[in-house]
Amino acid sequence: MIIYGVALLSACLVAGLFIGEVLGDLIGVQANVGGVGIAMLLLILACNVPRFRFLVSGASAGGITFWSAMYIPIVVAMAARQNVAGAMDGGILALAAGVGAVVVSFALIPLISRIGSAPVAADERAGVADDD
Amino acid sequence: MTELLTVLNANQLIVAFAIIGIIIWLSYWLSDTFTGGRIHGSAVAIVIGLVLAWVGGTKTGGSKGIADIELFAGIGVMGGAMLRDFAIVATGFGVDWHEMKRAGVAGMVSVVAGVIVSFVVGAAVAFLFGYRDPVAITTIGAGAVTYIVGPVTGAALGAGSDIVALSVAAGLAKSILVMTSTPAVAGLIGLNNPQSAMVFGGLMGTTSGVTAGLAATDPKLVPYGAMTATFYTGVGCLLVPSVLFLVVRAML
Structure with a gap:
């Protein structure tokens, strides 16, 4: 049943957001700490527990893959409701701060990506360069 | 005309699905026709979304982009944190x-x-x-x-x-x-x-x-x-x- 997959997805999101909210309270910040990430871990966990197998296979899986496929349309809607005009109103200072943060962060990606498994990352990079 | 507006305003989220569908269709067409697919269709769609957000924001003075125009309020629900987080978690299905x-x-x-x-x-x-x-x-x-x-x-x-x-x-x-x-x-x-x-x-x-x-x-x-x-x-x-x-x- 499709609803089983959808229900599992909902349960994971609600549980994850709740844990993130509690984590935020515990460390004393007014923000949800990793709620969506934790929800995703719960879903991955559920997929690997035999007991929950029936929730993530057959028609039930369709309830999850549908929302996964709706992801890009939802992102397009999200873009359409951003406060773009507000960003423009911030003037040069806001723009410079935002652009500067992005440029420096981009530059750090190749450096930090090397932590852990340098050879594999390098191989994959080389592989894709060939495709281009 | 009033009847049409009544229907559209009473079904904002459903209207949003149709609008976003049209935007994505248009984006992939633009991507294929003018860039041979080099600029990804979804990248084009996101830029169109941002342009619409800018238009909505300058027209209404609100902070929710195009969603501040009543007819397009459903886009605010569709692109809001609730459905966004739901879909993000769903993408975790099948990750390694x-x-x-x-x-x-x-x-x-x-x-x-x-x-x-x-x-x-x-x-x-x-x-x-x-x-x-x-x-x-x-x-x-x-x-x-x-x-x-x-x-x-x-x-x-x-x-x-x-x-x-x-x-x-x-x-x-x-x-x-x-x-x-x-x-x-x-x-x-x-x-x-x-x-x-x-x-x-x-x-x-x-x-x-x-x-x-x-x-x-x-x-x-x-x-x-x-x-x-x-x-x-x-x-x-x-x-x-x-x-x-x-x-x-x-x-x-």
């Missing part, structure tokens, strides 16, 4: 658990490094523009972390509303730039595997920017980037008003 674990350490490092780097750049820009008050500098730096960390920090430190508005604008500029520039620089920075996607999510941190940027680059990488990005704002709210504020105050 081992890949995620392998990049775990790099992911954690990138979150902390990302918060500090963005803060330092934002604070430095504030300083260059002549700000010397540690509260103002910290709040603007916090905005360069994300547009949520900015106001949270501003409230904690008692910054003026003009400074808070600046910090939100800096965060929005960052988020929009990440959405639009990621596909263009992906090749340059090696953003083509789960490991670098997790580092990317952790360094950039803006959930909307990261998820949209990755969607336009390679949808398979979305869950990896989203995983680390969702920790970023929390870590930012933790570090900026406390440790980083004290550092700024000590330096001035």
Whole structure:
């Protein structure tokens, strides 16, 4: 049943957001700490527990893959409701701060990506360069 | 005509599905026809979305882009945090658990490094523009972390509303730039595997920017980037008003 997959997805999101909210309270910040990430871990966990197998296979899986496929349309809607005009109103200072943060962060990606498994990352990079 | 408007206004979310569908169809057509598919259809769709958001914002003076126009209010629901988070979690279905674990350490490092780097750049820009008050500098730096960390920090430190508005604008500029520039620089920075996607999510941190940027680059990488990005704002709210504020105050 499709609803089983959808229900599992909902349960994971609600549980994850709740844990993130509690984590935020515990460390004393007014923000949800990793709620969506934790929800995703719960879903991955559920997929690997035999007991929950029936929730993530057959028609039930369709309830999850549908929302996964709706992801890009939802992102397009999200873009359409951003406060773009507000960003423009911030003037040069806001723009410079935002652009500067992005440029420096981009530059750090190749450096930090090397932590852990340098050879594999390098191989994959080389592989894709060939495709281009 | 009034009847049509009544129907459209009574079914805003459903109308949004149709509108977004048309935008995506148009985007893929534009992508194929004018760029031979080189610029991804979803990247085109996101840019169209941002342009619509700008039009809506300038027309209404509101903060929710095109969704502030009643007819398009459903887009606000469809693109709001609730359905966005629901869909992000769904993308985690079928991710490679081992890949995620392998990049775990790099992911954690990138979150902390990302918060500090963005803060330092934002604070430095504030300083260059002549700000010397540690509260103002910290709040603007916090905005360069994300547009949520900015106001949270501003409230904690008692910054003026003009400074808070600046910090939100800096965060929005960052988020929009990440959405639009990621596909263009992906090749340059090696953003083509789960490991670098997790580092990317952790360094950039803006959930909307990261998820949209990755969607336009390679949808398979979305869950990896989203995983680390969702920790970023929390870590930012933790570090900026406390440790980083004290550092700024000590330096001035």
